[in-house]
Amino acid sequence: MNTEGSSGGGGEGGVTTTNTKGAQSMIPTFPLAESWVWAQIKAEAHRDAEEEPALASFLYATVLSHPSLVRSLAFHLANQLCSPTLLSTLLYDLFLHSFSSAPSLLSDTVADLLAARQRDPVCHSFSHCLLYFKGFLALQAHRAAHLLWAQGRRPLALVLQSRVADVFGVDIHPAARVGCGVLLDHATGIVVGETSIIGDNVSILHHVTLGGTGDRHPKIGDGVLVGAGATILGNVRVGEEAKVGAGAVVLIDVPPKTTAVGNPARFVGGTGSPVGHEDLPGLNLDHNLWSDYVI
Template sequence: MSAGNSTNVGFNVVGRRAELKELDPVWFRIREEAEGQVQAEPLLASLIHATVLSHGSLESALSYTLAHKLANEDMRSMALRAVFDEAFGDDPRIAHAVRADVVAVFDRDPACAAYLDPILYFKGFQALQSYRAAHWLWKRGRRALARYLQSRISETFGVDIHPAARIGRGIMIDHATGVVIGETAVVGDDCSLLHGVTLGGTGKEAGDRHPKIERGVLIGAGASVLGNIRVGHCSRVASGSVVLADVPPNSTVAGVPARVVGRSGCAEPARAMDQSIPVDEPDYSI
């Protein structure tokens, strides 16, 4: 999934398909799927050409798509696209994260039929990649513009991620409506969050006040994880739960307030997306 030198590889140059497939297999597959969809549904041809097939890299295609979705009268798409292009071009970690996120959505969401789908249609994916540009701005001291972008992401996608939050790669935010991630929150690699998830604080305290979600955690719809607490790696938070204390690794928690109700049920719950609650193990308070 390495980005390689994908920005400089033109897909339509004769003899370069094999090279692109080796250097950037995710982008190669997206382009092949886009060509297939143009043939299958001519009414989408204009959209797909504008968003995918006219671009030489995944970064360029994503920059175009996000800028057009987030633009308004105050900030035109060309200005926003320049911001995305600068962020994606400056930090190669974003390119790797984008590709890992595409694969994560395809692997974990049964409603995702193609790598192309998150790019064009999935607002959780689009909000997350927009956040990545806002985070890049925040780290470089351009905080006013980062906050503006956060506001537009929230208005457009219904997802509110503070640009200072730290989010890893291989992330799926499914459906995404109502997701809130606070300023000092940390989300590790390979996590899955469903709609209505809140990673928030418990009051007006300042400083480090938001949850730390370790690698491979699955958080169900409508769950709230509040305060400067830690959810251990490869754990599960059941839908509708309110988590107010640390969660041990490889555990399942459920309830209000949440309690440990069993083990996580598998080695990588965020990948398996199994949200069933064990019924044959005793409860443990946390």
Template sequence: MKTKVSLLTSVLHHRLHSKSLNFVGSLPHFYPLSHPQIHFTDSAKQQDDQLAICVHDSRAQVLDQFSWIPISKIHTESNRKHETDKQDDDDIWLIMKDEARSDVDQEPILSDYYSRSILSHHTLESALSHHLSTKLGSSSLPSRTLHDLFMDVLTGDQDIVGAVKDDLKAVKERDPACLSYVHCFLHFKGFLGCQAHRVAHKLWSQNRKILAVLIQNRVSEVLALDIHPGAKIGSGILFDHATGVVVGETAVIGDNVSILHNVTLGGTGKSCGDRHPKIGDGVLIGAGTCVLGNVRIGEGAKIGAGSVVLKDLPARTTAVGNPAKLIGGKDNPVKLDKIPSHTMDHTSHIEFYDYVI
């Protein structure tokens, strides 16, 4: 009997021993810094060696000997940024609702407005459909009809919803005048005009062109920017101020582009076909600029305010003037080392001279 008890005790001890090592080896959150040579494996010999170290005197003494830090503290900056961006994308609607509650606490007089526009809605799609339809509704095109139309398009195309979130983040990150996501959502007509265009472009691509042009017209009347529903626009777009922006039918705007007010992406006459500019990713276009014709603006390029661009612009270069010329000259243009649409830097690498009028 004693022999059986001893055998049973030995088996239990072995199993508990193995399970404790497996548990310690599977801990995901900590690294032992004072013994970097230790690596937990499935090898029985290595487990025994590790156990001999860990139980040198007692478990409490071992814990005193080790310095422990969370793995999250040694993640790279890129990993942290990726996780933060993903979390922001997932939580942006919840953040907006929190911002709305905070605004109402500060200004109770706005409680009804914020309730109708943000707090009474369960999704970003619903809130955006309501807000755009309220802005653009008219006697000939009631808000209720527009709301149903916008809601149908937004719920049917999650790519558009993703672009809406990217645009919100772009405005918040690049425009120092933007107080919050909800501030942009409710009041920035460049953002609202861009989202209305996304709906109109979807309708245009479905050959519902009459309805698409009607939305374009209402946006032009109410928000003072005119984007043809045939134009293709990427995500992460900032239309800063947006008053007077005109974008032609065959224009293409890439991702993460920043465009200021009174910018025209137009044609050069009444010729048909592909006749409007193609704007690459990361481009910054200054206020009052005209880019005319089927020209290509390379990615990461910058165009100074008041310029008139009639020819292709190489990537990561700067053009200014009327007609626009490359900074540094055509043969050796100055190359930008940062993405101008993100920095919103309108003056670096531009030489200034004294003018006599």
């Protein structure tokens, strides 16, 4: 993970991926991925407008009238997060400047769109993620807020945090560092504290808390899956490609490729010799075996 928000995208070729629906697809690597994803979004919006004329004006305003993904995202976020005293025009300029001035933010956005499309079985199009998935929208607003925080514009960053919490029910402190290709699935009730770090290709479900006790907040490694309702407290580290089961309360470090379940959380196979797994939980969102584990 690049903690400054860069996704470290690849060259001009492509990668073959298999999504949660079992279908393989060839997706170009960044920077070609941005134009490819934007073309997909526009085509999907055209299709939806034809199939459902009641949405035509909405889709024109949010997608089809814009020349780029950056402008569409800035417009949609601004209109979602505005209030009578926080104007959409101000927020539009803010988001547009943030994503335009820091190209790594846009590459992270594209990675997040790809993550949702590939991992979430109910995400049937990129446009649906962009327009309707509040976990994705909350994360993009956080990326802008984090940039403001790093620039010393902390009152404005905190305003964005507050609006995201009010509108989407997701509370991420603007100082928290989040990698690329992150999926916030359902997202309701997610809380991420100030000194938290979330790696690349992490999947987090609803009502997850990365909270502080004593020496502050958790550090989540790349490729981790955090199940619904899990609570991770303190300056603990969840190793790369580990799993945290639904409802688990984690107070200690979790080794890489290890599964932690229960309250308080214990490791599958026992603390002394935890059983590792070979899958990529953050990418495949495999919850199926948790009920079979013996601890």
